[in-house]
Amino acid sequence: MLLHSTLDTPAGSFTVVVTKTGAVRAAGFTTDVAELLKLVHPVLLEPARPGDPGDVGPAVRAYLEGDLTAIDAIEVEQHTAGAFMSHAWRVMRGIKPGAPVTYTGFAELSGRPAAVRAAAAACARNPVALFTPCHRVLRTDGSLGGYRWGLHVKEWLLQHESAA
Structure with missing residues (x-):
């Protein structure tokens, strides 16, 4: 059984879906738990109910x-068929x-400098926003690029992190 909980944040409602041991399987700036559960790989998917996220x-x-x-010490459980x-994601x-x-820099960090599109796909398919910080990856020209939860959220997160 998975547990879900929503927190109010300055960037909007943030919902986490966690295991009973506290590993995050899905997270995003939404209140729509069903939308988040669609992001969980089928081998990790279980029924979810409201509960304390530990x-x-x-x-x-x-x-x-x-x-x-x-948030760095929080365990995440992400799964994909591709190595x-x-x-x-790691x-x-x-x-x-x-x-x-940048996406180019991220591809280089990932050991595949030519795989810029694959790096961008890793950002787009990330099911655990914030904990696996896809918001920290920008277009090659330094602009924000896309973000599943809205560019206003990505911009807020980046400003929050640069201000601290």
Whole structure:
């Protein structure tokens, strides 16, 4: 059984879907749990009900209050059939707050400099926003690019991280 909880943030409602042990399987700036569950890989999908997200809630609140590394220790469970995507998500977790990279830079960090489109796909298919910080990846020209939860959210997150 998965648990879901929604937190109010300055960027909007943020919902997490976690395991009973507190690993995040889906997260995003929405209240639509069904939408989030669609992001969970079928091998990790279980029924979900409202519940306490454990350490996740306090970590997100600490992040919002300026401790930008508070979310780094939160475990995530992401799954994909592709080895590159799984690797890219692990690499993405290492992108530091206040130090965004371009899709080209992210492809290089992931060990496949020519795989810029694959790097962008890893961002687009990321089911655990914030914890796997796809918002820290920008277009090659430095512009925001896309973000599943809206460019206003991506912009707020990047400003929050650069201000701290």
